[in-house]
Amino acid sequence: MRLSQARGSGRTSPKFTEGFGSAPAQASCVQFRLVVRDASTLQVLQLYTCLDQIQYIEWSSDSLFILCAMYKRGIVQVWSLEQPDWHCKIDEGSAGLVASCWSPDGRHILNTTEFHLRITVWSLCTKSVSYIKYPKACQQGIAFTKDGRYMAVAERRDCKDFISIFVCSDWQLLRHFDTETQDLFGIEWAPNGCVLAAWDTCLEYKILLYSLDGRLLSTYRAYEWSLGIKSIAWSPSSQFLAIGSYDEKVRILNHVTWKKITEFEHPATIANTKTIVYKEVEKSPSVETERLSLPPTRALASSLFSTHSKYDISQVPVSLQYIKPVADRANPKMGVGMLAFSPDNCFLATKNDNIPNAVWIWDIQKLKLFVVLEQLCAVQSFQWDPRQPRLAVCTGNSKVYLWSPAGCVAVQVPLEGDFQIVSLSWHASGDSMALLGKDNFCMCYLEREEIK
Template sequence: MNFSDAFQQTKHLVKFSPDGQYIASCCQYRLVIRDCKTLQIINLQTCVDPVQVFSWSPDSLFLLCGMLKRGIVQVWSIEQAQWRCKIDEGSAGLLAAHWTPDSRHILTTAEFQLRITLWSLSNKTVSYIKYPKLKSGFDFTSDGAFMALAERRDCKDFVSLFDCEQWKLIRNFPVDTNDLAGLKWSPNDKVLCVWESSLDYRLLLYSIEGQCLAAYSAYENALGIKTVVWSPTGQFLAVGSFDQKLRLLNHITWKPIVECSHPSSIMDQDSVIVYKEIESKFATSGKTKSIAGTVFPIQSKYEPQELPFTVPSVKPNPEKPNPKLGVGLVKFSVDCTYIATRNDNMPNTIWIWDMTKLKLVVILVQSCPVSDFKWDPLQPRLALCTGNNKLYLWSPAGCVSVTVPVDSNFTVDKLVWHSAGSALALVGTTHFCLCYVNNEV
């Protein structure tokens, strides 16, 4: 495992290009594009204002930089350094900017969801879509042929389907929700999942023709759905809820096949391995800590725990909105053999479930709250970080804690995998570095 030097960035704006050739980062006004292998700068651009959001086009030929406060989007070309594009939403304001799958159109959402504007980079045309309900309330099919858009008309929720080749409305149908909160296509593009806001537990599944295939509700009169994720194979639909349970629905009956609880106590009969991070002050590198006038570097390692084991938890504040309670993050491994979850009122803990056995197999208990975790894009290997100077990796072979040998003040808040699984971008508050890892589990 090797590490690069640290490079400056702001707002965690670091992303690999989809084809894996480049890595781009933003530092205030500047957009810096580097070669992934040599890390040499191949393109440097200056934006009109500090960048707040940015993204690669799906074909890796363009970069979009959004200056939301100014209502401006700038687009840069990788192949033609002198090519320029500037989009100005003017008085309408700017909430979000997204690429379409063809990499030649950009969707911008105006403030207060007044409209969505479709900008063409090819023929410089502009089109408007009325009645959008959410800031990013749309989703594309995996082949890029259709877009589903959540709308609000006459105090009712609707979904509109657009042909992404001609950008024409092909279908509009009402959905049986009171306050639609999100929508997502299945991996095979045949089913559209729609769900309610957290005030009402309700999940609906529609065909591409607009027919309601199924409706699901786990309980009533309590905070409901927190997150919805399709498995890579499309066979499972994972629904994380405020009741601290993950429910896996199957793709045939749309009924739950298992409920994954996140108990505060792990008993002997559960057959679960609990790994806890143990910190020590005997290392040659890493963060330092002063104790009684002496400076000790801090290193950590995982140690298996005896059962029964009590999982550390935090009591949510009932007076604050969006309480830190329930299953807020759910991620499938690329081969769908594992699923990792985080129960938000147990922020230091990651739960790993074996999908072949439909049971909990591993619990990782960290010293600090987990800020991010991501699966390797090619194999069942999980990387996580906790806002300190360490990188943590888990695979079926075991788990390890690695100190990032960059700077004593460097912290890892966000992780970005390279598409080949050969490198990780470790993104901190003001800097980032690359970690080159072995492709073997």
């Protein structure tokens, strides 16, 4: 494993691509500057200066363009990697700007104006402009099919929720229908693009499944009169829909009848002897007396005061740290807030916010709990390797944790200073990932394992 660091003052937001010539590229922004680096060496390939502080960056699907959004000024700048002298500026003017994203073809930009009055579709090829009215201000109001052919938009008109489906090739309206929701919270397509999931606000447990032509296929409710859906995740095969709820359970729906086939609970005590519980433990490295010197070298001082983590297998039953939510505060820390299927459709990783230090890994083929990772700190983020069942976890310290069916390991990031990993992102190849801190990031390179 090899690690390289990039540091900067201000906001750092790395994203990855695989399309810059023959070498993958990586982009990050620091204040006014956009830096494009070679993802394997971190060598600077391009450096662009924007008109204001960059608040969001995104690669186009073919990795030939990068958009930089400056929400405070209502401006989006687009840069070309093939032609560094070419650039584009989109100014929303008095309408303002709150969100910006690429269309799947990488040649159109969708800007959402302030107060969600409209979505403006800008074409880089024809310089034409299209408008979509009444977009709803919700967590996930725009969803594209994986093949990039269709786009669904959540809308709010006359105090009622609607969904419009557009054809991305010409932005023509394909279907427009109302939804049986009180306050639509999000929409997401199945990976095969045949079914659209729409779920209601957390005050009502309701998820609706629509076909491409707008027909309501099924409605699912688990219970009433309590906080409902907190997160959802489609399996890569589109056969399963996992629903994380505030009652600390995950319910799995099947794609044939859209009925529940099982539910996964997250108890504070693991009693099943067939479940493997990996517990993170810290130990201080031993230093030989002969190596001590006064004053100590920088490397020796760092090793003296640092701690290393490893995993021990705990004997069941195991009691996990359980946090009772504060009932009189908004957005209580409770329920299943993170869900992710492995790329081979074999595993599901979850996090129950009531037990913040644990990651639960479920065997989807056997529909039972397989592994629990018990961390010393609260889990901040986890993400699957896009090429194999390997999960990366970070907990806000300077370590990254990797799990696969073969076992798990904790890796110390050997960087100077206080580097706290708050999120991580895999490269599309699965050979590297970015470990993101508040003001800097670190590239982690992994040796490729042969999958038999």
